Every structure is written in C-alpha cells, then in structure tokens.
Amino acid sequence: MLKKIIIGILAVLVITAAAVSAYNVWASPAQAAQERTSNINVQPAVQPGQGNGNGGGYGKHGRNANGNNNVNATPNPQNGMTELLTFSGTVSNYAAPVFTLTTSDGKTINAQLGNLNYLSSLGLSLTNGEAVTVTGFWDASGSFAVQQITLNSSGQTFSLRDDLGRPLWRGGANH
Secondary structure, three states: OHHHHHHHHHHHHHHHHHHHHHHHHHOOHHHHHHHHHOOOOOOOOOOOOOOOOOOOOEOHHHOEOOOOOOOOOOOOOOOOOOOOEEEEEEEEEEEOOEEEEEEOOOOEEEEEOOOHHHHHHHOOOOOOOOEEEEEEEEOOOOOEEEEEEEEOOOOEEEEOEOOOOOEHHHOHHHO
C-alpha cells in the first residue's frame, strides 16, 4: 500500500513538472524568445572595411560566415593593432608564453607569444639570455603581441600571427 502511495505522489510530481514546463514554453512565446536572445551580442552584418559578398552560410564552429568578396576591402586588424614594430634584444624572465625583451638601449618590453600548444607544435623554446628579434604590435592590454620571432643565433623564424594580428593557432586568415 505504501508503495502505491509513493508511486502516485511521484507520478503527480512528474505530470506537474511537465505541465509547468509546457506552460513556460507555450504561454508566452515572445517572452521566451526574448529570454533566449537576451545574451546574444548582435553585430552588424557588414563591418567597416568588409565587403558585401554572397559567401553567407555557417562557418567553422557554427559561426555565421558573412561573405567578403570585395577585393578592395581592408579587413580590420585584431587587438587594436595599428602598426607592426620590430625590436631586437635578449630574453629574460621567460615563463611561456610570456617573456621580457631587453633591448640594447635598456628598454624592457613585456612580450606575449600566444598559445602554448601552438608554440610546442612549432618547436619554439626560448632561454633566458637568448638574442631574438621580434616583430609585433601593442595590443589592447598593453602587452607586445609577437607576430614573428627570430632566434638570432640560428636564424630560425617562427610565425605566430598573420599580418592583421590574427593568431595562427586559431586558423589564421582562412578560418
């Protein structure tokens, strides 16, 4: 008898929960739609510097892939990049993926290499005291984002970002 009472109570709870859920979905579709979209950051389809092409669809990772077929369009650089700068100096305080670059005139630059897995896949490893030449830009956080680094002793060069500052570990210009 006790089992029948417990099963009856559980059945009533399940039916009530289903009814409340159905009411929330169907009772106020406008409110439900507003709640579903309230956290979405909507951007204009065409940003300044982008073309209006017909390359629409869904890109990698489910993002909307707006076309950019205007060959005269200049894509916007990332991270507030305005110009690429080149510095030479020695590595200190290396703690991947960041290090301090000390230039010959004594200037210190906090340099940011990027993604550790990508650095490892390139075989890039720095040591304190190593002479390097870096090309990059000052990002929005005030760090120097390294686009390319050359190990002066071997001449070996590693590319980390494209010409617009987009990280190559995120697919680069084509993704």
